[in-house]
Amino acid sequence: MFFITEALSWATGVPEPTLRLLTTLMLAYPVANFYNKLYIRPLLNNQPIKTTESDRNSFILLSGLALAFYYNGRAIYHSLVTVAVSYAICYLGDHFQDRRLATAGVWVFNTAYLLLGYYFTSSDDYDISWTMTQCILCLRLMGFSFDFQDGADAEALAASEAPKTGNPLPLSFANDTPLKELPEFAQVLAYTFFPSAFLVGPQFSFSLYKRWLKAPYGGKPVSEWEETQKAQLMYMYRCVGLAILYLAVQQVIGSQYPTSYLLTDDYAALPLFKRLFIFWMAGRFTFNKYIGVWMLTEGASTLFGISYDGEDKDGQARFDGLANALPNVYELTTTIDNVIASFNINTNLWAKYYVFKRLRFLGNKNISQFATLGFLAIWHGFHIMYFVTFALEFLYIQCELVLRRRIVPSVKPLTSRNDIYKAVWKVVAWLTCTSTTSYAVVGFDLLKVGKAWTAYKNVYFIGHLAIVIILGVNALLGKPSRPLKKKIM
Structure with a gap:
């Protein structure tokens, strides 16, 4: 065949x-x-x-x-x-x-x-x-x-x-x-x-x-069949267009930054800043190839009509009910939570619905979340780096929560008063978010511990050290103190 x-x-x-x-x-x-x-x-x-x-x-x-x-x-x-x-x-x-x-x-x-x-x-x-x-x-x-x-x-x-x-x-x-x-x-x-x-x-x-x-479109109400099918075709064309764009960029640019290059002597000889940039690019394009494939299959699901999700408040037909990736959210997100919410969406929903929520008897959300990530790791296969990657994801989420509690209260007054500060803060948050996710997924793509060790060693395990520093300093500082509320006389 x-x-x-x-x-x-x-x-x-x-x-x-x-x-x-x-x-x-x-x-x-x-x-x-x-x-x-x-x-x-x-x-x-x-x-x-x-x-x-x-x-x-x-x-x-x-x-x-x-x-x-x-x-x-x-x-x-x-x-x-x-x-x-x-x-x-x-x-x-x-x-x-x-x-x-x-x-x-x-x-x-x-x-x-x-x-x-x-x-x-x-x-x-x-x-x-x-x-x-x-x-x-x-x-x-x-x-x-x-x-x-x-x-x-x-x-x-x-x-x-x-x-x-x-x-x-x-x-x-x-x-x-x-x-x-x-x-x-x-x-x-x-x-x-x-x-x-x-x-x-x-x-x-x-x-x-x-x-x-x-029933067609799941039996959901359809105001105008002809207008609905026009919306269906437009959404399908959008999916196909994005799929072609992602796959083309992956082939033209992403192929220049394979994770295998991170293992070479040529890469190790580069200046640190350039190594970090290439590492970031390699991780970023590892994610992007999945988005291209998911957009391609979403377009076909749209054409079947099974992704029809009714009409919005303006009466426009929606066909994003089975979206597995949200490129507009994923590309601009500044939090790991939003990365999870915009990448491999339906698998994450499946894990939340059939695994996470059914672990309530454990009585601890962190344990349930860690167990869910462990299930997803073994679902991918036996390679140890799958488990390491999901463990890094869990730890980065914890670090993000720490930084929100420690830094955001001090930064928010500045960003709320000055648009320039707000823009700078968003860029810093975006860069931090994309760097952590790109760093973690490199090991996922390399599969083998030896390969991942070489790649991470070439950037001095900077992403691992960040976890130790953030969580360690947070433990030393204790719980953040709440600002005193001013009494209104």
Whole structure:
């Protein structure tokens, strides 16, 4: 099956696995367009949809399997076996009235299968193989099992059926995720192989898929079909444009700053300031390549219409419900919290919904957060640098909290009175934020401890030392004193 991409690779010089990944993502666009032509566009002419929910599910299932076979070839059997066994575990759990045990079984089985896959396929570099789709599938089935478990919980069901209040819930994991009954196997299979989401995400609940399958745009109100579809196309073009921009910049500029260069003698011989700049660039572009791929898959999800999130207060259709990256926020953010909120969004939402919130029994948010990051680390694989990177993320968040308590109260009076000071402070905060995240992700990209050690040694472990200094000084100073409030006479 790979002979097609191997021929293109020979002609273009692009590595075959990378080319196979990108072409699989792009093939989701004609699939989505054909789906719209069959099932959605008749609505523009006020024609009823004559197909059944089963017909639409079959289309998604067959097209998703076709794309998965194009990407994985015969290795697609790993995904098929995983879905079948997970479904069987849920079926048995329902039959013996123990959904909690079924959920545990799904988690253990999927974790073991994924880790064994990593063990037998891993190398010293990133591997674009069947384990890439498997890691996405792993989370999807784990989340599905929890939704199935929640369906037997009276309190969870009552909460899901209660009217929404307060801040709107994310489209991917809204309040209707609990499943009262085990869905049909064909629907679960189609859900896991959704053409625009099985390869690199985004993660979303089975309930969202079911709503979308049942009615166009998830049954959310549509004022004008024609205007809505125009907004859909415009948002899709935006996603594609940003994807092309990010991937092009990555190829033209990012390729000049690979993390492997940080290991060379030439790099070590450079002046410190130049080393720090190149280190920052290498880390920054490590992030950027993910954004390009996520924007490409978001565009296809938009064309399917599954990312439709209703209308804003001005009546404009929104299609950002499954955004996995927010480039405008990510590029300008000055806090690590906002980096997390704008990068790999739906995976972070998944971890928050299915891991972090279910660790409440630990009674400590920091412990729950650390455990969640540990789960995400092992989900990525066995490489120690995954764990080191997520540990650095946790520590940088703690440092950020310390700096907010210690510095912001003194700086705020200045920035509130002077726009120049405010601009300078934002630049400093942006540079600090991007430097810490870029510093941490270099180790993530290099994978091996020895390689990461060499890279960090070449910049004197400056990012590690910053953590020790900030947290150490904070411990020595004790709790910051609160300014005395002036009494009004």
